[in-house]
Amino acid sequence: MGKVNRQKKRAGPVRGGFITTRLNSMIGWGRKYSLFQYPFITACCGMEYMSVACAHYDLDRFGMGWTRFSPRQADMLLVVGTITQKEAPVLKTVYDQMTEPKWVVAFGACAVSGGIYDNYAVVQGIDNIIPVDVYIPGCPPRPETILDALIKLQQKVQKEGHEWRWGKKK
């Protein structure tokens, strides 16, 4: 009786056998090194995005070199710049059109919380519209900050559980 209780109470990393944990890591490894990004660029942060993507601070060495300008082919939505009330339905439509698995990165102070624009026209943070995985502050953020945030996203992708794939169907 006591032994069963103790086993149930122990929370921890993804439970399962040796093979399923190895499969989880492999899927995570494959996903994190081949993220196809959709840069939804609106404003000034686009300039910093352009310099991160180019030769000086290369994004390609992290596996994110391919920008797919179609939501159907992308799995990471990078919201760069201010989102206004007029643009909000467009962002929601693009997010809905993306297929699972998908991750969202809020790039820049305006996307995180509305930035310096607290007025009638600007959405105060895109998490009012769509769920966000990584927030990058800065106005505009330095390229090193962006690379750090993308590596954190990669760690998050690696750790995702896939139990629903091989759990017993009830």
Add this chain to the structure above:
Amino acid sequence: MAMGQEKVIEDLKNKFPEKIKDVSVRFGDDIVIIDRDSLLDIVKFLKEKPHDFAMLLDLTCVDYSGQKDRFEMVYHLFSLSSNLRLRIKTRLSGKDPSIDSLTSVWKNANWLEREVYDMFGVRFEGHPYLRRLFMYDGFEGHPLRKDYPLRKRQPRIPMRKEE
């Protein structure tokens, strides 16, 4: 006032004696305040040679809320050949403000007047397509008026969480 500028003001005063309300200089810029109904005539006169104010640099509006004639339209004209700038102002009443459109004289007046209509609510008679430019259809009110609060948001889609 520069030499060329004086001549322009003189000619204006001779041609439209009772329509020019005031002429002044402020911080080095020349300002002419005119009557609302004579805008189109004066502007067409200035555009022709010899004055040749061929370019409309800017068109905007200021809201002096609390005063009798609440809106003031401001036009900046520029002459390339004589390198002169001129500012023309005219007052509009606060209740249902409207004025002649300049789209028949200059083509960029089209979008500039749409912007003023969107932000202030001034109607332009004769404009081919008077419709909001910056804000979306369905937005109520005119944001740059002094009585529109800064933070009054009108979201287009429902927000996920309360502010």
Add this chain to the structure above:
Amino acid sequence: MTFRVQEEARKESLLVNMGPSHPAMHGTTRIMLELDGEKIINCELEMGYLHRGFEKICEHKTYFNLLPYTDRLNYVSPLINNCGYVMTMEKMLGIEVPERAQYIRVIMCELSRICDHLTALAAMAMECGAFTVFLYKMKAREFIWDVMEQTTGVRMTTSYIRIGGVRADLHPNWRETTKIAIDETRKVLKDISGLLDKNKIFLNRTRDVAVVSPELAISYGWTGPCLRSTGIYYDVRKAHPYLVYDKLDFEVPLGERGDNFDRYMVRMKEMEQSLRIVEQCLKKIPEPSSPSALMAEGIEPAEAIKKSRSKRVEGKIKLSPNLEGSEKEKYKGIISDSKGSIIPPKEDTYTNIEGLINHFKFFMKGHGIRPPKGEVYFSVEGGSGELGYYIVSDGTDKPYRLHLRAPCFHIVSSLEEIIRGHYVADVIPTFGSMNMIGGELDR
């Protein structure tokens, strides 16, 4: 609500939407086209997707507080917007700027202009398919941003140019960094000329496409490189010289036909002229009022404040590294001495009561910069044309109305007429050559 294009469309034509989130839309604009096969019959442009309420928010901030908002207008050439706003305020307040500060402003403005043209042409070329051009130009831009970062501390949105002068003096190593930037930019420009100038594909896409006559350009209020590409000689730096442009020797390139290729060529030649201006400033700039100070010397601020209670403090005070370049000895060269409009030097703020009161009165609500009542208009040559500020002041510390004359607003408003009769594929280089910047267009 239906759009004009929808109402005027014929039954048999196709309506295509190049939506707000599109790689070639430079941010967010929406172009709706009515097509007959590939030919464009009618076109409508919807903008306003980046309207951030700049003019409204400026009415609620003090004159000094709204400086960061001006940076984010034309974000590819941020220091020029700063300069325009600050010079409008100086015209209103009647402040004289020291000569060294004027030269520094010219250097920063010209470097920003080079960044603007590099980014515009890089985007235009990338959308036509020339991806290498984009990568080369971004490399050159990094070197220019290195120069700006060394002096101002930030790569892009700097708020460096202040009312009365500039925030801090140039970095001690600025000459070497600037020389490297100039050399790298020249190399890149030479490479790009070799890649694009005689390239058959690029010429087919841009030569004789979207030709604009001078009369049409003036009627639409075009200014800047787009107007000069039609053959009209109008540059604000030559027509109404400001800062020290009348002492510098530079040419203003003109185009002949007013097509896309001319707009590209005018920008390439202007970049070379801007590099010439920066080189002349390197030689002509007056010496700083004191040699570069070392931040590590001097007594700590807390100790200086304690000492100043009994008598006036002599000698240097060790300021924080953030304030490098704005020590008291440098102030004479970089900022004017009009009391109410500048932040007093930190040494004064720490040690004597006049400095403390000036600092307090500058930042306190209700005090600070309060220009006389009236209105003023001033314009500078921005990256896309004449960038003008119209400020109405009512005597308080906040502007009553601030309006921006955005150059690309007038240029983009003409797209609907110019593109009629061309093909869908011509929209991309035409829109790219107009250099639409969302922050300036939508404010």
